[in-house]
Amino acid sequence: MQVTELLAEGLKREYRVVLPAAELDAKANARLNELKDKVRLNGFRPGKVPVAHLKRMYGKSVLAEVIDQAVNEANNQIVEDNGFKLALQPKVELPQDEAAVNEVIEGKADLTFTVGLEVLPKIELGDFKSIALDKPVLAVSDEEIEDTLTRIAESNRPYAAKQGEAEKGDRVHINFVGSIDGEKFEGGSGEDIPLVLGSNSFIPGFEDQLIGIKEDETRTVEVTFPAEYQAAHLAGKAASFEVTARMIESPAELPQGDEFAKALGLESYDALREQVKSRIAQEHNGQSRNKVKRRLLDALDGLHQFEVPPSLAQQEFDGIWNSVTSEMEAQKRTFADEGTTEEEARADYDKIAKRRVRLGLVLAEIGEKNNIQVTDDEVTRAVVERARQFPGQEQQVWEFYRQNAQALASLRAPIFEEKVVDFLLELAKVNEVPVTREELYAEDEADKAA
Structure with a gap:
């Protein structure tokens, strides 16, 4: 095998590799000798098939297999000899001319190909003991704990059905259909959605317009999406929602203590x-x-x-x-x-x-x-x-x-x-x-x- 360096630029390397036809032929013959004891052909006893006969029948396919293996071995040898660590798999460019390829397959010509490599840089590690870092730390305060417990309690607050008008703090189950310029938009509809009035869960102004709504009543709610709304196609646009109250519930006392x-x-x-x-x-x-x-x-x-x-x-x-x-x-x-x-x-x-x-x-x-x-x-x-x-x-x-x-x-x-x-x-x-x-x-x- 002959290896010639063609390029050494930064982390890129390129080599021309020549694998002599005689070397490939010797490997092909060795492979055919291995097959001799395994191949079963009519007219020949097991293990008695002449290598020359096998070569006539399977020579090209065996040589193709040998070439593939030889290319991989050549690439590995280049990497090992130079102590490279590869960033990516080698890029191999084999002959493309059909006549040249046939000559190699038939064992009449040497195989010449190029292999491109991209190698990892050699890294000189710094002195990690010289690194000084500020680590922000925060102890858990009683206030944080109490705020979290209150939120948990609020999220588990029981509600009971009520008659009459919805007030701030009530939970209203609503159906709604939204439209912009008279056209419905994706994500603008919902059914049986629970909404606590005053929770600021919906678009600003939406909940305020439901104060006083009654069960089965339908209202038109006019709002404008915030300019910084996460869905850019809705940001800053005026929308109209047809809202129907399915059920109104009033909040019960928050659960407390061990219970x-x-x-x-x-x-x-x-x-x-x-x-x-x-x-x-x-x-x-x-x-x-x-x-x-x-x-x-x-x-x-x-x-x-x-x-x-x-x-x-x-x-x-x-x-x-x-x-x-x-x-x-x-x-x-x-x-x-x-x-x-x-x-x-x-x-x-x-x-x-x-x-x-x-x-x-x-x-x-x-x-x-x-x-x-x-x-x-x-x-x-x-x-x-x-x-x-x-x-x-x-x-x-x-x-x-x-x-x-x-x-x-x-x-x-x-x-x-x-x-x-x-x-x-x-x-x-x-x-x-x-x-x-x-x-x-x-x-x-x-x-x-x-």
């Missing part, structure tokens, strides 16, 4: 309070980790600046861009609505794509250098957790992941990332900074970029 807790399946009000406190703490800790993780990734990005494989960056960009443009199309928004241009947006998302690829390579390198691994048990637990998210379909979800290696890898990857993050946070200097709830849950520009 309230037992209605929710808990032993006592104290147990309910502790569960609420634990859940709030879990939310705060999760948000705190998200913040410190983003700051850690920023620090890693600052420590490791290197060229990323173009194909990986392009794949990441394509995924981001398709998601962004699909969402904008669904919302009927343009780049002008976002205060930018398509060219500027492409440049921004290209930077984000390269950052993601770079950080992914850094995290992978850290994990490899420090023998950080994801166990089968951890993946199994992730599959079980995923299956629980689909009640009644647990077995189908389990089978899907069991039979789909790529889907299983999608569960393994975030587990690996979190383990690497834990490893780095142990090495970094992490300073816990008490913050307010508003500060903890505020989304700053750095968070958006991350």
